[in-house]
Amino acid sequence: MILETIITSLSPDGTAYLAPMGVHAVNGEMLIMPYRPSRTLDNILATGHAVMNHTDDVRLFAGCLTGRRDWPVTATERVPGWRLACALSHAELELVSMEEHELRPKLHCRVVHEANHAPFRGFNxxxxxxxxxxxxxxxxxxxxxxxxxxxxxxxxxxxxxxxxxxxxxxxxxxxxxxxxxxxxxxxxxxxx
Structure with a gap:
């Protein structure tokens, strides 16, 4: 199953980097597969962590793809980094292993913390x-x-x-x- 989510990763300067990404839920793991070159990939490899943000505000998906990445964030609870302030829920991830690939490496992550912040009422x-x-x-x-x-x-x-x-x-x-x-x-x- 692929979950359409906004990934936040920690940039070298300590700020949140936001990227829309389809994350594969496979056998209890979250599989992130960014295309190279990728800031998200670089950030996760440097820190070993990422956050999956679940939102029904589709402006975040469109915004990230059109240069609008400045959305309010708040500190995560168990991993170093940031989550979206408007997230309905989020999952904090830890990198477990990486399968190298020239175009699209596979980052195997485990969920170390999850939290719900608001109800999901469905998509129209x-x-x-x-x-x-x-x-x-x-x-x-x-x-x-x-x-x-x-x-x-x-x-x-x-x-x-x-x-x-x-x-x-x-x-x-x-x-x-x-x-x-x-x-x-x-x-x-x-x-x-």
Missing amino acids: RAQFAVLEAAILASRVGMLPWEKIAAELAYLRIGLEKTAGERENEAWSWLMEKFDAFRQGQVQETEIP
């Missing part, structure tokens, strides 16, 4: 649409534009039917990124 179709569009934005330059455009057209249907202010704002940030890519202003997405 607009939140799903933004999450899927954010994944597409992270693959700009890797996927053919025709595929991205077709998927965005379909996702827009759910967005238009169920979006609130947060979802519309997140969608607009992603559309700006896609427009910039189409105009040749963005070559590829920075890999978190």
Whole structure:
């Protein structure tokens, strides 16, 4: 199972680095597989820790992919680092082992602490649409534009039917990124 989450890792200067990431839950472990090069990868290897933040505010996913990484954080409880202040829940992770790979190493982590902060009330179709569009934005330059455009057209249907202010704002940030890519202003997405 892949969990769409925001990973916070500790940067060398002690600040939180935020990155949207699909984390694989496998046999009681959390498997983080960032693409190289990756600040998240570098940070986790340097500290041995990361935090999975679970949120229903899809602006964080869109924001991280469009240069908006300045979100309030609070100190973690058991590992050195930070968690999102708006997280509905979070899990503090410790790196257990790494499987080296040229493109996408596997970081095997164990959960050392979990906490719930607010109830999860479910996703609406607009939140799903933004999450899927954010994944597409992270693959700009890797996927053919025709595929991205077709998927965005379909996702827009759910967005238009169920979006609130947060979802519309997140969608607009992603559309700006896609427009910039189409105009040749963005070559590829920075890999978190």
